[in-house]
Amino acid sequence: MYMNERETTPVIGTTKWPIHVAHIINKLYYAGKEVGIVKLLNGLNENYFHGLLIVMDPITEIVGLNTEKVELISLNKNPGNDLRIPFKLARIFKDKKVDIVHTHAWGTLVEGMIGAKMARVPVVIHGEHGTFHKTGKRRLVQNFLWKKADRLLSVSDVLARNLEQHIGLRKNSFETILNGVDTQRFRPDPVARLAVRKEWAIPKNRVVIGSVGRLAPVKNYPLLIEAAHLVIKKGYTPTFVIVGNNTDAMVKKDLIHQVASLGLKEHVRFVDKRGDIQRVMNAFDVFALTSFSEGCSNVIQEAMATGLPVVASRVGGNPELIRDGETGMLFTSNNKYELFDRL
Numbered sequence: 299m300y301m302n303e304r305e306t307t308p309v310i311g312t313t314k315w316p317i318h319v320a321h322i323i324n325k326l327y328y329a330g331k332e333v334g335i336v337k338l339l340n341g342l343n344e345n346y347f348h349g350l351l352i353v354m355d356p357i358t359e360i361v362g363l364n365t366e367k368v369e370l371i372s373l374n375k376n377p378g379n380d381l382r383i384p385f386k387l388a389r390i391f392k393d394k395k396v397d398i399v400h401t402h403a404w405g406t407l408v409e410g411m412i413g414a415k416m417a418r419v420p421v422v423i424h425g426e427h428g429t430f431h432k433t434g435k436r437r438l439v440q441n442f443l444w445k446k447a448d449r450l451l452s453v454s455d456v457l458a459r460n461l462e463q464h465i466g467l468r469k470n471s472f473e474t475i476l477n478g479v480d481t482q483r484f485r486p487d488p489v490a491r492l493a494v495r496k497e498w499a500i501p502k503n504r505v506v507i508g509s510v511g512r513l514a515p516v517k518n519y520p521l522l523i524e525a526a527h528l529v530i531k532k533g534y535t536p537t538f539v540i541v542g543n544n545t546d547a548m549v550k551k552d553l554i555h556q557v558a559s560l561g562l563k564e565h566v567r568f569v570d571k572r573g574d575i576q577r578v579m580n581a582f583d584v585f586a587l588t589s590f591s592e593g594c595s596n597v598i599q600e601a602m603a604t605g606l607p608v609v610a611s612r613v614g615g616n617p618e619l620i621r622d623g624e625t626g627m628l629f630t631s632n633n634k635y636e637l638f639d640r641l
Contacts, residue, residue, distance in 0.1 A: 319398045320350040320391065324405035326357050328543075328571060329512055330596050331402060331427040334453070334477045336361050337596075339368045341478075350394060354383065354406065362573075369394070387413025401447075403427055404436065411443050425451040426472070428593035428614065432464045441465050451475055453594035454615025476618070477594040484603035487580045494581035498539075498567070505536040507641060508582035510575055510597050511589075513544030518588040518611070519553055521634055525588075527560045528638040536565070541578055543571040579604040584641065590631060592616055602626070609640045 319342070321335050339349040340363065349368040354375040363370060373386055387409060391399065400423045401410035407424060414422045424447040431437050444450055444465065450472045452458035458472035492502070500506060507526075511517045519540060526538045544550050550568065557566045572578065579585070585601035585608045592614035599619060601608050608626035610616045620626040629636035 315346045316344065316348040317346065317397045318348045318350065318395055319400060320352055320394065320396045321400045321402065322352045322354070322387070322406040322410045323402050324354045326351070326353045326355075326361055326363075327359060328361055330477075330593065332361055333596050334427070334594075335402065336363045337478065337480065340364045342367075350390075350396070352387070352390065354409075383409040384412040384416060388416035391417035391419050397421065398423060400425060403429075404431060404440070407443055408439065411446060415446075421448045423447060423449045423451060425453075426457060426461055426593075427453050428457065428591055430461060430465075437465060441467070444471070449473065453477055454618050456615055456618065457593055476615070477596055477599060479596070479599035479603045481603050483576050484579065484600045485576075486605040487577065490577035491580040494577055498569075498581065500537055500581070505534075505583045506539055506581055507536050507584045507586055508539040508541065508579070509586045509588070510541045510579070510600075511587075513540075513542050513549045513553065514546075515549065516590050517542075518590050518632065520556055521588045521632055521637060522586055523553065523556050523560065523562065523566060524634040525637040525641060526562055526566055528634065529641055530562065530565055532638075536583075538562075538566040539569060539582070540566070541569040541571070541575070575600070576604070579606065582606055584609060586637075586641065587611065587616070588637065589613060595619065598626075609637065611637075 321339065323332060323335060326332055339351055342349050344367060350371060351363060351368055352371045352373065354373050356374050357372045371390060373383060375383055391413060396419055398421045399410060399414040399419045401407050402425050411422060424444060431440060452461060452472040452474050453476060455474045458474050462469055462471050509522060513519065529536065557563060579601055585606040587595060587598055587610040589611055594615040598608055598610060602625065608620055610620060610626060610628055611631040612628040613631050617628060620628060622628045627640040629640050
């Protein structure tokens with residue numbers, strides 16, 4: 299690598315830097331895929347890459363994105379199919395001289411791929427993070443457009459092989475890049491542990507079993523509450539803490555009703571989403587993840603970096619993160635008795 303005397307950016311061969319990389323997502327909110335993309339963009343070396351984050355829907359929160367470093371653009375997409383979006387994207391790609399377009403999951407695949415081809419973007423990457431369409435017309439569209447990408451990425455090997463098998467691609471069409479974790483932010487912190495427990499009025503010697511995530515059906519929090527009931531019936535007295543918000547108010551109401559009906563009001567508490575999850579996790583003794591589906595769980599990695607043993611459902615990429623019986627424990631998805639046993 300050398301510096302051209304007339305240039306302020308490095309040059310490698312004929313490549314001039316920074317390379318302009320545009321990531322496209324549907325929504326920007328606190329969820330695994332979105333948080334992972336924000337971490338990736340925040341971590342780019344500005345000497346070599348200029349990052350853009352293009353969001354289909356209106357933006358209501360920035361999820362920790364460093365907007366001094368990363369350009370943030372909202373397309374304000376109309377509900378349903380919005381035929382303007384590929385043209386909007388193509389115009390942005392041309393105006394911003396985008397070198398690489400990175401689409402994520404079904405929600406950005408069609409519009410992003412068409413817009414990139416219209417703008418003649420040199421490289422198109424597509425990433426899958428968990429759920430995908432296995433049947434019907436969307437399966438055929440995925441098969442066709444995935445083959446048009448220059449690279450296909452998955453966040454776990456299990457997901458990669460499932461994608462190839464169900465959509466009909468040759469083996470190893472997808473490359474796996476696991477999510478990462480900021481170990482400077484997520485680390486054991488005894489001071490934070492004491493402070494958060496004091497805030498919650500939890501005794502120092504009380505065992506706390508915690509979980510962090512959206513209060514969405516896919517996270518299967520009813521199972522954690524059922525397992526909590528079994529734990530309390532057995533005579534143990536831990537505190538269960540569930541941290542997160544929900545997009546559907548009924549989801550939280552149903553969980554609160556379940557807690558009340560099982561007589562667990564003194565043992566299970568809900569904490570709204572907050573910006574200091576690294577401190578919150580230090581208040582836990584065990585981290586529990588009960589999801590029906592996962593790609594590569596950010597919160598499992600964050601919990602492990604904090605020094606917590608993890609009990610997680612054996613789904614998606616979880617077995618790639620946890621060595622069962624060594625760095626945590628796995629249980630069969632939706633099996634409350636196995637979860638109780640592991641806890």
